[in-house]
Amino acid sequence: TRAEAALKDIFADDFRIGAAVNPLTIRTQEELLAYHFNSITAENEMKFASVQPEEGAYTFDEADRIAAFARKHGMAMRGHTLVWHNQSTGWLFEDKQGNPVDRATLLERMKTHIHTVVDRYKGQIYAWDVVNEVIADEGDDLLRRSKWLDIAGPEFIARAFEYAHEADPGAALFYNDYNESHPGKRDKIYTLVKSLLDQGVPIHGIGLQAHWNLYDPSLDNIRAALDKYASLGLQLQLTELDMSMFRFDDKRTDVAEPTAEMLELQAERYEAVFRLLKEYRDAITSVTFWGAADDYTWLNDFPVRGRKNWPFLFDEQHDPKPAFHRIAALKG
Numbered sequence: 001t002r003a004e005a006a007l008k009d010i011f012a013d014d015f016r017i018g019a020a021v022n023p024l025t026i027r028t029q030e031e032l033l034a035y036h037f038n039s040i041t042a043e044n045e046m047k048f049a050s051v052q053p054e055e056g057a058y059t060f061d062e063a064d065r066i067a068a069f070a071r072k073h074g075m076a077m078r079g080h081t082l083v084w085h086n087q088s089t090g091w092l093f094e095d096k097q098g099n100p101v102d103r104a105t106l107l108e109r110m111k112t113h114i115h116t117v118v119d120r121y122k123g124q125i126y127a128w129d130v131v132n133e134v135i136a137d138e139g140d141d142l143l144r145r146s147k148w149l150d151i152a153g154p155e156f157i158a159r160a161f162e163y164a165h166e167a168d169p170g171a172a173l174f175y176n177d178y179n180e181s182h183p184g185k186r187d188k189i190y191t192l193v194k195s196l197l198d199q200g201v202p203i204h205g206i207g208l209q210a211h212w213n214l215y216d217p218s219l220d221n222i223r224a225a226l227d228k229y230a231s232l233g234l235q236l237q238l239t240e241l242d243m244s245m246f247r248f249d250d251k252r253t254d255v256a257e258p259t260a261e262m263l264e265l266q267a268e269r270y271e272a273v274f275r276l277l278k279e280y281r282d283a284i285t286s287v288t289f290w291g292a293a294d295d296y297t298w299l300n301d302f303p304v305r306g307r308k309n310w311p312f313l314f315d316e317q318h319d320p321k322p323a324f325h326r327i328a329a330l331k332g
C-alpha cells in the first residue's frame with residue numbers, strides 16, 4: 001500500500017476524482033487507480049466506432065471489462081461519448097450503395113445507438129458525454145461542419161440528449177468540449193447550451209475537457225469560463241484534465257526528461273488550478289484526468305509524433321510528483 005494520502009480523500013468534500021483508463025492501464029496502473037481515484041472514464045472503448053463498428057453488430061467486450069473494473073474497485077463511472085464527429089464509423093452516414101443517408105435514417109441510427117449503449121450501463125454511469133465537440137473553433141459559425149450537421153441539421157444535438165434521457169433518466173447528461181476556457185469558444189458553448197435549456201432539452205452539465213498546459217489557458221480565463229457556465233445553473237465537470245509541459249505551438253523534440261524547473265512550474269500550476277476548482281465546488285461534481293500517471297498519456301504523440309510528455313500528478317513509476325504534494329496540502 002502507498003505512503004501518500006489518496007486524492008479521492010483529499011477532495012472528498014469537493015468533487016469526485018477521476019481518471020481515463022484503457023485496456024492497457026487497467027492492468028499496468030491498477031494499484032494506483034484503485035488507491036487514488038473514485039471515478040473512471042473509458043478513453044476510447046465506449047465511442048461509436050468501438051461499440052458499433054458495423055450496423056447492429058455491437059462489440060461491448062472492452063467497454064464491459066472497464067465497467068467491471070470500476071465495479072471491482074467501487075468506482076463511479078463517466079460515459080464517453082455518444083455523438084462525435086471523430087471515431088464514428090463509415091457505415092453510419094451511408095446506405096449499402098455508399099450514398100449518404102437521409103436525415104430520418106441518420107437520426108434513427110443515432111437513436112438506436114444511444115438507446116442501446118446507454119441502456120447497457122444504466123444505473124452504473126452517473127454522467128454521459130452525450131454530445132462531444134460540436135462547436136466550431138474558428139470563425140463566426142456556431143457549429144463545426146460534420147456529417148452529423150450536414151445530414152441531420154443542428155437538431156441532432158437536442159435529439160441526442162432526448163434519446164439519452166429516455167434510456168437512462170437517472171444519468172446526468174453533458175455537453176463536452178475542449179478550448180472551453182478560450183473566450184470566443186466559451187461564449188459559443190454558452191450560447192449552444194443556453195439555447196438547449198431554453199428549448200427544454202434534458203441537459204444537466206457542461207464538461208470542460210481541460211487539455212491545458214503550463215502556460216495556457218490563464219487562470220483568469222478558466223475562472224471566467226467557470227463563472228459563465230455556472231451561471232446556467234448546471235453541473236460542471238472537468239472531464240479530460242492534463243497539464244502538458246509544452247505550449248500547444250511548442251514543437252521541440254529534444255526534451256528527454258522533465259527538468260526540476262518544469263516539474264516545479266507544473267506543481268505551481270496544478271496548485272493554482274485546484275485552489276480555483278475548490279472555490280467552485282458547489283458547481284463542480286467531478287474532476288477527471290485524461291490518464292493517471294506519466295507512463296501512459298495520449299500526449300506522447302500529440303501534437304508532435306513520438307515526443308514524450310509528463311502531464312500528470314504521478315511519474316512513470318507511479319510515484320507522486322511535486323505537483324501531487326502541492327495539491328495534497330490543499331486538504332481541508
Ligand code: G3I
Pocket residue numbers: 043044086087132178209240298
Ligand atoms: O486501436 C488502434 C490499434 O488497433 C492500432 O494498432 C493503433 C495504431 O496507431 O491505433 C489504435 O487506435 C488509436 C486509438 O486511439 C486507440 O489507441 C487511434 O489511432 C488513435 O487516434 C486514438 O486516439 C484517441 C483519440 O481520442 C482519437 O481522437 C486517444 O487515445 C484518446 O485519448 C483521444 O481522446 C480524446 C477524447 O475522446 C475527446 N477529447 C479529446 C481527447 C484527446 O484527443
